[in-house]
Amino acid sequence: MKKLKWLIAASAAMLPTIAAAQTAQTTAGTVKGSTAGTVSSFLGIPYAAPPVGENRWRAPQPVAAWNGQREATAYAPDCAQAPFPPDAAPIRTKPSEDCLYLNVWKPTAAKEGASLPVMVWIHGGGFVNGGSSPAIYSGENFARDGAVFVSINYRLGRFGFFAHPGLATEGFGGNFGYLDQIAALQWVKANISKFGGDPGNVTVFGESAGGMSMHMLLQSPMARGLFHKVIIESGGGRERALPMPTIAQSAAAGVAFAPGLDAAALRALPAEQVTGDLSMMTMGKPGYAGPMVDGRTILGAGVDGAAAGIYAQVPVMVGANSADGFPRSTDKDVIFGAYGENEKEARALHDPDGKVGGLAVGVSTSADAMFIEPARAVARALAPRQPTYLFRFGYARPEFAAMGGAPHASELPYVFDTVDVRGNGGGMIKDPRPLTNEIKVATLTHRYWVSFARTGRPDAEGGVPAWPAATADDSKVQLIDASGASHVADPFTARLDFAERLATAKH
Known part of the structure; x- marks a missing residue:
């Protein structure tokens, strides 16, 4: 009998250790993540209300609180987009208009208030493709090396960057995708300490459209105080990389896409029609203008803003690739x-x-x-x-x-x-x-x-x-x-x- 008990105990000792699922308390409720080795992840956390129905083409709205524990073990949908097969960072979800979610990786041992550096990733994709789910964007290795890592989704294509006379109550529309990014950083400021991160040491970084977004964050008064360092990867800075129409020019593109519609009719359009075939392959076609100079998020070209001294005075890494x-x-x-x-x-x-x-x-x-x-x-x-x-x-x-x-x-x-x-x-x-x-x-x-x-x-x-x-x-x-x-x-x-x-x- 003693030998049998010993064998049972020895067998149990050889089984892989399964860490208890970690939880964290956000301002909207408790999230329950998963743990693998020394890293815990919390996937698919909402940072804003679903931007659907009356919330389509509106600034991000507050998340509705929930009771109990919300499972945070799988990616939420990436934002609505048409397929782009050559993508070097393919998404792994079925895209949806309901997409304002983020993901957090942390060292498992990090407790609330641990004050670890925070890194927030904003993906590229020409403002029409991409998301937080690609395998190469996993934050596991940043957490392994002592950072709390956050990746976010933001509205793309016409859902994210759209102006139209029918949206007069919304200032004719604008850079909703940029407003999403700012809302996600506000979520980080309010919640990241619960995951062991330091809200006073936030580095935000992005590549291509994400790099261009860094120029927005650096120049926008709305983003002040939400980050403390910036890394710009292939983010351009002159209009050759990112033409920046005015809201009036963007509204003309909006009319070309949906002539004569008021706000209610625009918000009633099927999501598939709004997405259309807009992707990195087709983004130059009429009916889409992309990010626009709106006086709130984008004030002008990056080089001009940097030279004029309007950028947030934080440490910056900036660069590009050789080809x-x-x-x-x-x-x-x-x-x-x-x-x-x-x-x-x-x-x-x-x-x-x-x-x-x-x-x-x-x-x-x-x-x-x-x-x-x-x-x-x-x-x-x-x-x-x-x-x-x-x-x-x-x-x-x-x-x-x-x-x-x-x-x-x-x-x-x-x-x-x-x-x-x-x-x-x-x-x-x-x-x-x-x-x-x-x-x-x-x-x-x-x-x-x-x-x-x-x-x-x-x-x-x-x-x-x-x-x-x-x-x-x-x-x-x-x-x-x-x-x-x-x-x-x-x-x-x-x-x-x-x-x-x-x-x-x-x-």
């Missing part, structure tokens, strides 16, 4: 012909020996104009007022060789340290298993991001190459590539000076 472009053509004569009287200089900078492939030329010319030069301009403008750190991510897998470097969004699995769940990179990577040097790049990149969130300096905690702050006339950049990281004279300086001259001449 961060979207070529409109791969015909070099077409690409260079568009430069007009500057064609000869453009050829000398981007194709000096005539042997660079058309795809690489299309990528480099568009990358400089859309993301790389604007990042440098923003860094230079902010440097005299606040700690600013300029980077360029240059690690590129062999599959990206024809593009000439690291393409748009390719830094994401390295930032999140999730190369093991990256997938096929939107169809470009045949064998997604991590390469040996990728693990090293991911470890380094992720460590810079975590250190910045903790301290406001990406190299503050040692063990990584030094990363000096930018200056007002900076010609250096922190380059992260297969060889590691180093602060070097920018190899793109001549190209970027050319892009800057063209941009400011047109401005």
Whole structure:
């Protein structure tokens, strides 16, 4: 009998330990998460009321409180959108108009009031695609490394960015998706201490449309005091990357989509009709204008706002990828012909020996104009007022060789340290298993991001190459590539000076 009891006890000891489900008290009620190893997650927490019915095309409304414990163990729907199959970060939910939810990862051991750094992720996708559910956006490894991580959904497409004369009581409409982001940060301020996070140490970061959203948060008076550091990944800053119509221009697009309708009729439109086929592939078609200058969220172009001193004076990391472009053509004569009287200089900078492939030329010319030069301009403008750190991510897998470097969004699995769940990179990577040097790049990149969130300096905690702050006339950049990281004279300086001259001449 004693031997039997011993065997039962020994067998029990060898079973995996199952941690008790964690709970947290939010202002609307208790949420019950799940635990895996040293990290606990709380998925699908509502931060605003469903933006449906009378709440469609209104600012986010308060969440209705609930009784008992709300299960928070699965992602809520990402926001309504049309499919975009080439997406390098595919969503894993069925999209819905009811989508204003966020997710929290925390170290399991962190108790309420632990004052850990908080990182809030805002996804990209051209303001028409994306969500918080993609596998590479898991906050597990940020929580593993001592941060409380939050990812959010925000309204997309016409649900998120829409103006129409029928919405006169809403100021004709506007940037509802941006208002969602601000509401999510207000939720973080009110609730994150219950998860062990410090509401006084919040880093907000995003890529592409998420990076462009960082410019909004930095300049909007509505967002003041809701964050303390910002990371801008491929966020542009000039109108080439993100044309910004006025509300009147956006309302004209709204009328083209739904002529003659009043507010009630607009809100009665089927969700599928509002979504339509709007995606990253079709977003330039009539009837959609995207984010607009509204005087509340967006006040103007990022470079202009940074130079005018209207940005929140917090530490900023800003940068882009080495092949961060979207070529409109791969015909070099077409690409260079568009430069007009500057064609000869453009050829000398981007194709000096005539042997660079058309795809690489299309990528480099568009990358400089859309993301790389604007990042440098923003860094230079902010440097005299606040700690600013300029980077360029240059690690590129062999599959990206024809593009000439690291393409748009390719830094994401390295930032999140999730190369093991990256997938096929939107169809470009045949064998997604991590390469040996990728693990090293991911470890380094992720460590810079975590250190910045903790301290406001990406190299503050040692063990990584030094990363000096930018200056007002900076010609250096922190380059992260297969060889590691180093602060070097920018190899793109001549190209970027050319892009800057063209941009400011047109401005």
